[in-house]
Amino acid sequence: MNCAGVRDALPAFALGVAPGSDTASIELHVETCAACRRETIDLQRAVAAFGYALAPVGPAVPELEDRVVSAVHAAAGHRNRRRSTRHRRTGLTLLAAAILIAALGTGAVFANRAERQRLQAARTALQEDEMLHRFGEAVSSAQFADPGADVLTGMLATPNSQPGAGSALTIVSPSSDDQAIVLISDLPDRVLPLTVSITNAKGRSLELGEIRRLDSGGGATFTRIVQGGLNGFVDVQIRDHHGRVVLRGTLAAETAVASPTP
Amino acid sequence: MEGLLAGDDTAIRALYARFGRPVYTMGIRLLGSREAAEELTQDVFVMAWRKAARFDPHRGRLSTWLMTIAHNLAVDRLRRETGVTRPKLVLVDEMPESAQSVDEDLLLERDAALRAIASLSDAERRLIARTYFRGMTAREISEDDGIPLGTVKTRLRAALIKVRKANEHKEYL
Numbered sequence: 267m268n269c270a271g272v273r274d275a276l277p278a279f280a281l282g283v284a285p286g287s288d289t290a291s292i293e294l295h296v297e298t299c300a301a302c303r304r305e306t307i308d309l310q311r312a313v314a315a316f317g318y319a320l321a322p323v324g325p326a327v328p329e330l331e332d333r334v335v336s337a338v339h340a341a342a343g344h345r346n347r348r349r350s351t352r353h354r355r356t357g358l359t360l361l362a363a364a365i366l367i368a369a370l371g372t373g374a375v376f377a378n379r380a381e382r383q384r385l386q387a388a389r390t391a392l393q394e395d396e397m398l399h400r401f402g403e404a405v406s407s408a409q410f411a412d413p414g415a416d417v418l419t420g421m422l423a424t425p426n427s428q429p430g431a432g433s434a435l436t437i438v439s440p441s442s443d444d445q446a447i448v449l450i451s452d453l454p455d456r457v458l459p460l461t462v463s464i465t466n467a468k469g470r471s472l473e474l475g476e477i478r479r480l481d482s483g484g485g486a487t488f489t490r491i492v493q494g495g496l497n498g499f500v501d502v503q504i505r506d507h508h509g510r511v512v513l514r515g516t517l518a519a520e521t522a523v524a525s526p527t528p
Numbered sequence: 529m530e531g532l533l534a535g536d537d538t539a540i541r542a543l544y545a546r547f548g549r550p551v552y553t554m555g556i557r558l559l560g561s562r563e564a565a566e567e568l569t570q571d572v573f574v575m576a577w578r579k580a581a582r583f584d585p586h587r588g589r590l591s592t593w594l595m596t597i598a599h600n601l602a603v604d605r606l607r608r609e610t611g612v613t614r615p616k617l618v619l620v621d622e623m624p625e626s627a628q629s630v631d632e633d634l635l636l637e638r639d640a641a642l643r644a645i646a647s648l649s650d651a652e653r654r655l656i657a658r659t660y661f662r663g664m665t666a667r668e669i670s671e672d673d674g675i676p677l678g679t680v681k682t683r684l685r686a687a688l689i690k691v692r693k694a695n696e697h698k699e700y701l
Contacts, residue, residue: 317595319641
């Protein structure tokens with residue numbers, strides 16, 4: 267989305283009623299466009315006044331405060347416990363973090379702009395946490411309990427310094443179906459639908475499926491069970507609806523974090 | 529915010545003391561029941577904790593940030609629960625404040641809200657009511673009213689610019 271498109275959609279965005287696709291595009295755009303960011307902040311400030319325009323009601327029950335505190339504690343405790351469990355179980359999440367940090371760092375270097383680096387740094391902690399959580403959930407849901415499985419991982423990068431980052435993981439099991447997991451972030455809705463494919467050294471390509479929706483951070487988690495087997499398939503490509511490569515990378519054994527292909 | 533990030537009791541309670549009431553009010557006025565308002569209030573503070581690392585004071589005030597979270601969650605619920613009867617919208621200028629004590633921050637915010645409402649024409653007020661308070665999109669309004677989408681967007685922008693001007697130089701930290 268360009269500046270004109272963003273300005274057109276900004277009032278609805280500020281009022282909280284923009285379509286999801288617009289929301290993601292605007293959030294992405296305002297991180298790199300100072301003028302649109304200022305406009306967004308101005309409109310959001312204007313809109314915030316409406317939050318206090320509702321006629322006051324009587325106070326909430328006194329117990330609500332304790333329930334709020336408990337709810338925050340529960341959420342914090344749940345996340346901490348989940349992290350701890352994941353780390354004990356496979357150690358894969360640490361690797362995923364390394365991949366994600368590397369991918370996000372690469373994005374900042376490509377952008378080569380102080381402003382983008384500052385913004386990227388501010389977002390990294392949150393993105394890392396959110397994507398790490400999703401990665402952990404995906405790995406857990408993959409019933410990853412096969413000690414004989416080979417795990418390959420790698421980060422995905424954009425080919426032309428465009429916004430976007432990702433990571434991928436395959437689990438190649440001698441005793442059950444193989445699995446592919448792909449995490450992406452920072453992509454605009456205009457690239458949808460995305461096709462995820464993986465290629466082996468002989469050039470044989472497997473189309474794993476499509477990503478049709480992105481969250482507000484331009485991200486998605488893609489998982490696929492592959493009955494035909496993923497042994498030898500290491501080159502991951504994510505293409506937009508025109509067939510253009512949006513993200514790509516090469517997987518390697520989990521002991522090393524692979525570099526992205528150019 | 530660091531305290532909130534750490535899940536510190538004092539920080540959570542301080543945030544609740546300042547914003548609990550307007551968030552709860554939003555829940556009652558938009559969603560219509562005490563139960564829904566209490567759920568919304570809990571959800572808002574949990575979401576604030578989750579997003580605390582993202583809060584940047586250079587990009588906006590804490591009250592704007594928190595009320596935006598509250599509003600987005602309320603609108604999500606409004607749009608998800610179609611067919612539920614919602615309460616009549618009652619704005620602050622239609623109902624005098626009761627004698628109960630209200631802190632100064634809240635009074636200042638309400639002043640800004642009153643200025644915002646007063647700056648709008650009746651038609652603009654209705655438009656804001658349908659979007660901000662009822663969660664209708666510009667496209668839905670366009671289809672309901674049989675007017676071009678671009679016209680709705682233009683009117684929304686004009687209304688927000690009026691509100692912005694009404695509160696210009698009135699910002700406080």
